[in-house]
Amino acid sequence: MSGSFSTDTAEGGNQFAEIILTGKVGSALSRILLAESISPGDAPSYELCKLLFSYHPLGHKMAEAPINMAQSQAREISIPVSGEERLKEAFDREWAAHGDRAGGDALIRNAKTQSRIYGISSLVMGDRNRPNETAQQVDWFGLPEAAPYFTILDPLTTAGSLVLDQDPNSPDFQKATAPRVGNKVYHPSRCVVIINESPLYIEWTNSAFGFVGRSVYQRALFPMKTFLQSLITDWLVTVKVGLLVYKAKAPGSIQNNRIMQFFGWKRSQLKGGVSGQVLTIGEGEEIMSLNFQNLEGPAKFARDNALKNTAMAASMPARMLEQEELVSGFGEGTEDAKQIARFIDRMRLEMAPEYSFLDRVTQHRAWSPAFFEGMQKDFTEYRKLDYKTAFYHWQNSFTATWPNLLAEPDSKQIETEKVRFEAVVAVMKEMAPLLKDQANRAALVGWAADEVSSKRKLFSTPLVIDEQAEADYVAPEPPPLQPDVGDGADAEPQVERA
Secondary structure, eight states, rough: EHHHHHHBBOHHHOOOOOOEEOOSSHHHHHHTTTTTTTTTTTTOHHHHHHHHHOOTTTTTHEEEEHHHHHTTTTEEEEEOTHHHHHHHHHHHHHHHHHHHHHHHHHHHHHHHHHHHHHHHEEEEEETTTTOOOOTOOOGGGGGGOOOOOEEOTTTTTTTTSSSSSSTTSTTTOOOOOEEETTEEEEEEEEEEEEEESSSOOOOBBBBTTBBOOTTTTTTTHHHHHHHHHHHHHHHHHHHHHEEEEEEEOOOOOOHHHHHHHHHHHHHHHHHOOHHHOOOOTTTTOEEEEEEOOTTTHHHHHHHHHHHHHHHHHHTHHHHHHHOOSSSSSSSGOHHHHHHHHHHHHHHHHTTHHHHHHHHHHHHHHHSSSHHHHHHHHHHHGTTTTTTHHHHHHHHHHHHEEOOOSSSSOOHHHHHHHHHHHHHHHHHHHHHHHGOOOHHHHHHHHHHHHHHHHOTTTSSSSSSOOOOOHHHOOOOOOOOOOOOOGGGGGOOOOOOOOO
């Protein structure tokens, strides 16, 4: 962005100078956002949303920063069965291989970001071995032999297929169905359609080409334009802050070349002067800089309001756009930190369908029949199970939870788990004597084992107990009591000693 000045303006002829913004980088954004036609309530088009994300200083942060913060902590995977570590290692290895080794998190981040930019996006899966079978349902147990690939589709590539049905009597009313790209249709089992905000009845979204969600820029378009004006103010201040004003006595009415050369020589001396040198000026002359002391307040006020209005329009905490450090960290649980943490928790909930889709793909790819054979060799309890039974057992035991953004220190977490473990022990002591049925006693032992396995700060490995074996266990009968040798008739009489 560069500036030039022109004195031929409509406001007052030679009395005003006009600032013209030119330059190749960002020139399209300058022409659009600085246009007078943009007013409060205007909806951005597909092209404008792309320009905002690419060029506007706040565009990338509004669309992607919340997702980056939500993914700043890895999910905690738990599979409380035998061989848990082996299962987790295989899952993590396959998760990192998605998207040509970009990783599942990167795929979800890019898909979610595009939905926030335009209002809708799609994450689809195909098979390199069968590229023309996208319309068929996924053969989940055939995924280990497949060569899956993932593609992120923006609304321009799926235009016409994700308009959303507006018939209230239709079973697909305002529901996203199978996306179509050219002559290819993707089966619903092969894709997940991500809509930013809920669609409204007969509310067309220009940036998404359908009656779908809305771009994160839609309500913030005018505040984002205002923010660009504050950048122009910063640029002007930076350009003018080093300007020196030389107050000299005005020459007489007759100016000759010698007088003009003298004033030019004085200005050149002032321009070339540096620290350590002495400059002589006349008694009635004065040198000063421009006074910006009255500019800081209004400029900062306008800039802060533009940021806050943009954040409010995007339903984001303003502190995320202001780039200011929190007074205290997330661990202290300040009000600003709590507000951001609640926003990130909501973002994680919105990303649950994408993670559920990729989790299922990863499980079928990682826990393949070949992997199951290795588990059977190392763990005897799997030798009596078939592959699908074991797989569903692992899948039903799979949980992935996000850690709390307001993370407590390890010492505090260990102390909390210790209190919970003591409570489990107390329940066992009180309940075990009251239960006479072996099945109920086995259920109690299984519950205690699950509670112990969930305390990963105290115990690194899970406690696995076979509840059915405990319920079927029958204690052996105790042996009959043998008579005491001293009680028989043939016992040798005791001799009393003095």
